[in-house]
Amino acid sequence: MSSTAAPAFTFIDLFAGIGGFHAALSALGGECVYASEIDDAAAKIYQHNWEMQPAGDIIAETDPVVKVPPHDVLAAGFPCQPFSKSGFQRGMDEARGTLFGNICSILLEHRPSMVLLENVRNIAGPRHAHEWDVIIRSLRQLGYQVSATPAVFSPHLLPPSMGGRPQVRERIFIVGTYVGEERAQEDVEPVVHNRPIDGWDPQQWDLGTILQDEDEIADRANYELTPTEQHWVKVWSEFVRRLRAAGVEKLPGFPVWVDAFIHLDDLVIHEDTPAWKANFLRKNAQFYTEHESLLNEWLADFDELNGLPSSRRKFEWQAQDAASLEDCIMHFRPSGIRAKRPTYVPALVAITQTTILGRPLRRITPREAARLQSLPDWFDFPGQPDSATYKQLGNGVNAGVVYHVARAQMARSGDRWDRILAATPESIDDVLD
Known part of the structure; x- marks a missing residue:
């Protein structure tokens, strides 16, 4: 200036x-x-x-x-x-x-x-x-x-x-x-x-310190998830809720792969399987075996997750003792839906990786993204789509x-x-x- x-x-x-x-x-x-x-x-x-x-x-x-x-x-x-x-x-x-x-x-x-x-x-x-x-x-x-x-x-x-x-x-x-x-x-x-x-x-960071008040967000509908994305969140929110209700204090720290849900006794790992993948397959089989009844009911209530893309049939819980998915932030990644505590976010990248708030359920806004880059609120982005702003x-x-x-x-x-x-x-x- x-x-x-x-x-x-x-x-x-x-x-x-x-x-x-x-x-x-x-x-x-x-x-x-x-x-x-x-x-x-x-x-x-x-x-x-x-x-x-x-x-x-x-x-x-x-x-x-x-x-x-x-x-x-x-x-x-x-x-x-x-x-x-x-x-x-x-x-x-x-x-x-x-x-x-x-x-x-x-x-x-x-x-x-x-x-x-x-x-x-x-x-x-x-x-x-x-x-x-x-x-x-x-x-x-x-x-x-x-x-x-x-x-x-x-x-x-x-x-x-x-x-x-x-x-x-x-x-x-x-x-x-x-x-x-x-x-x-x-x-x-x-x-x-x-x-x-x-x-x-x-770990003392609170993402809420950079969030806008909901009533000051212009065109708020632009940051809401699509019905399909909302369904993905509902599926995994219910996954977390049911495990918590069953008294599971520690959710899996490894990637949860629905397509790897198999009873441990039936698990077969081919000898050419990479070690890291074999490890995840064993952990998913063990997890499924321990909670078979609960997981089968969850899957049945959501049509076995039919129609969900492969990457949305995977879930990564990094939120420690958070009570619910609504208490987390999320990222839709190729490796699955990742949830973590709302302390700090990963590096800003393209709009497809924009941080999603569990409550209220929406993406962070361009203003919030600008705050994450230490730009003041008078700094604005007139005359361009949000996608260009996120990219910049x-x-x-x-x-x-x-x-x-x-x-x-x-x-x-x-x-x-x-x-x-x-x-x-x-x-x-x-x-x-």
Whole structure:
């Protein structure tokens, strides 16, 4: 948002999406002087909320530096690309011609004080070990002191008082401060660690803290389940209810497969069956044998679950001692209907995986999804379908986590950042809301 005060620093926002980095860095007093985003729909939302039009995909151009102004911080949620292994230069030579290589070109040209990159966790996994090595070596060759150990963090690890959110969204942050090439070769600890902050217990999260009041949800019918989906929930709600009524204190912790219900004495497992599947088959047979009468009555009352897709004939209970399915949140997954306590939700993804509330029975709304990404309620998505909004939020960064990571990097980056830390609170919520 525009401001008459002199900015504490300037930043550029590459692969900007709808502006999660912008939210965090502007909350720290920064001013965005350049943004780029190739997706037109996301760029429109960015322009609407941040009052600046992102350029197209200039980062993919041969010479992107000519359009990028000087800046203090380069932020980018960049896509991971395979690098050429020709010659195994393990650094900038291998990065040339890629999107990350163009980021390096901008860093070489402008030497911003700080670089803040975000990516999915598996960029530091064994399948991408070469890419990770190239990224770290390239940044060090450019004079940026970065950790070779991945900095992984998720919003559910931050307590509410520090701007956390009830969402598991583990992401890699590659954060560096310009110190010159010689000092940059010294390794440092990751700027954040993948564990709760200040003794916070993530099991204390209550998803209700981000939910809208039912009477304030416009077009509420859009978020209700279809009759078919409601039937799926009714089937498994009755499954849980009957087991609880029968005194079953501990529901199965393994995936329940109705198509594997067979008496234990009749179980035959072929020798070529994978070990994990054989284990589940045995557990389902044991479960069915122990509760045969109850389960047969349940199946009979619901026509043996005929007509339910294979994935809806499977059920994953991760809600511990919850009394009923209505007390849970659910996700319709290819592996089955998963139920868990309404503490925190899995990472936001496409609309087909949107979290479902057991009570009231509906999907979370776009506003609630935006809150899970630490975006304020004034941030809106005019003129587009909800499916586009869910997609943009699922592709975005969590602004509260970026705010936390950026402050942590500023704290280790020298005197020039001290006044920013002194002037800004620990939580992004105290600035944006």
